[in-house]
Amino acid sequence: MFTGIVQTKLPVFTLDRRDDFATFTFEFPEQLLAGLQCGASVAINGTCLTVRTIDGHKVSFDAIGQTLRVTNLGALIQGSVVNIERAARFGDEIGGHVLSGHIMDQVEVLAVDDSADNRVVWMQRPAHLAMFLLDKGFVALNGCSLTIAQVEDDRFSVHLIPETRDVTTFGDVVAGNKINLEVDAQTQAVVETVRRLLGDGKLLADLTKTLSA
Incomplete structure (x- = not known):
């Protein structure tokens, strides 16, 4: 889960692209490394990716073909700058709104x-x-x-x-x-709930009857 409050922007440090697959590496600042572990979720341009490796300040992420097609990560090159947000933790201030990191x-x-x-x-x-x-x-x-x-x-x-x-x-x-x-x-x-109700006359009538009771 993310909050939509971007913590920093970073350039792609290295990019290893293969057929329907890519590995992105970024050089994270010290404040974003605290507590970061392999397997953690990080939003890259709003796309939820999983930390693959951590080597000092260098952090890498893999993206499969579907992710590269649906998001703008597929157009990134070395040096492209992206927005970065670490996953939210319980107790964090939600300054934006709740995000899944699943790009539509x-x-x-x-x-x-x-x-x-x-x-x-x-x-x-x-x-x-x-x-x-x-x-x-x-x-x-x-x-x-x-x-x-x-x-x-x-x-x-x-x-x-x-x-x-x-x-x-x-x-x-x-x-x-x-x-x-x-x-x-x-x-x-x-x-979507309202659309389903409006599309089902009986369901909408039952709901109206319940609300007016």
């Missing part, structure tokens, strides 16, 4: 509008996920917990404060970039 799709950045203290990023709103991408709702983008600022039929925007721009890769995002997206699990559960 990639969305394209359509436009970036900058001002002195704000950055507005517009992204695709894919039809198959549009019902979960709601005005003022939560969304995870490259592992960052963000609030949707504005929604249009085929696109949505998020506003980034200077802290988010500095700590995450969103300070360097440009139109055309592909961003990993994970919808908010609670929003997904509510929307």
